[in-house]
Amino acid sequence: xxxxxxxxxxxxxxxxxxxxxxxxxxxxxxxxxxxxxxxxxxxxxxxxxxxxxxxxxxxxxxxxxxxxxxxxxxxxxxxxxxxxxxxxxxxxxxxxxxxxxxxxxxxxxxxxxxxxxxxxxxxxxxxxxxxxxxxxxxxxxxxxxxxxxxxxxxxxxxxxxxxxxxxxxxxxxx
Amino acid sequence: xxxxxxxxxxxxxxxxxxxxxxxxxxxxxxxxxxxxxxxxxxxxxxxxxxxxxxxxxxxxxxxxxxxxxxxxxxxxxxxxxxxxxxxxxxxxxxxxxxxxxxxxxxxxxxxxxxxx
Numbered sequence: 431x432x433x434x435x436x437x438x439x440x441x442x443x444x445x446x447x448x449x450x451x452x453x454x455x456x457x458x459x460x461x462x463x464x465x466x467x468x469x470x471x472x473x474x475x476x477x478x479x480x481x482x483x484x485x486x487x488x489x490x491x492x493x494x495x496x497x498x499x500x501x502x503x504x505x506x507x508x509x510x511x512x513x514x515x516x517x518x519x520x521x522x523x524x525x526x527x528x529x530x531x532x533x534x535x536x537x538x539x540x541x542x543x544x545x546x547x548x549x550x551x552x553x554x555x556x557x558x559x560x561x562x563x564x565x566x567x568x569x570x571x572x573x574x575x576x577x578x579x580x581x582x583x584x585x586x587x588x589x590x591x592x593x594x595x596x597x598x599x600x601x602x603x604x
Numbered sequence: 605x606x607x608x609x610x611x612x613x614x615x616x617x618x619x620x621x622x623x624x625x626x627x628x629x630x631x632x633x634x635x636x637x638x639x640x641x642x643x644x645x646x647x648x649x650x651x652x653x654x655x656x657x658x659x660x661x662x663x664x665x666x667x668x669x670x671x672x673x674x675x676x677x678x679x680x681x682x683x684x685x686x687x688x689x690x691x692x693x694x695x696x697x698x699x700x701x702x703x704x705x706x707x708x709x710x711x712x713x714x715x716x717x718x719x720x
Contacts (some may be wrong), residue, residue, distance in 0.1 A: 439618050449720040535709040538637055542717055545636035546629045553625050
């Protein structure tokens with residue numbers, strides 16, 4: 431809330447979710463799930479850390495290089511999360527018969543990851559498509575384009591309100 | 605100095621969008637944890653959390669739409685919604701932390717997901 435709007439918008443719309451590394455890396459999974467769970471946990475951690483550091487690098491000063499790195503990191507993050515989504519779906523579907531507690535735990539973790547990560551990917555892509563590096567949200571910019579337009583209804587309403595005040599003042603003076 | 609009148613509105617929009625995302629994550633997480641069965645699980649606490657998540661998502665969806673279509677942006681509106689968001693998030697964390705302990709895999713994963 432206290433950061434510059436453009437920076438805050440970029441960071442909060444960029445890929446990364448710190449919930450996944452603890453969920454995927456804190457357990458000793460069975461050999462069936464161990465490798466894919468480690469991959470998902472480590473890659474999601476990498477995406478979150480890269481996103482954080484790339485945005486920290488633009489906190490004080492921005493340049494063409496930081497802009498390119500940020501966009502590159504954003505695209506990398508989205509692609510990495512899409513790849514992990516596919517991996518999670520494959521692992522989930524190919525291990526339907528697992529009945530050990532730790533395997534059920536792994537499958538529930540994967541199920542939540544598949545659902546929530548899909549939603550996150552949609553938000554990150556939407557953020558990437560709608561945010562301008564310097565100006566922030568282009569979608570919302572359209573809302574405010576008419577503010578300086580004399581034909582804009584907001585400006586007209588302000589003018590009418592001021593007219594009422596002026597008329598009232600004249601009436602009082604008379 | 606030129607004042608950017610769009611900034612408070614854009615900031616509010618951004619915060620409500622993140623809260624909407626949080627609500628959506630909790631709802632999807634809840635249904636994903638239930639998918640393919642929760643046999644033997646007491647799902648009372650996750651059910652309560654899911655209701656709070658629906659309220660959180662609906663509140664912020666309405667707020668996001670309201671910001672997009674309304675001309676004016678009363679600061680009181682932002683603070684009321686923001687405080688409600690914080691209370692809902694705090695309630696979800698508190699309920700899961702105090703009462704959410706579960707021995708079944710679905711409840712355990714959903715609890716950890718909600719808390720983190």
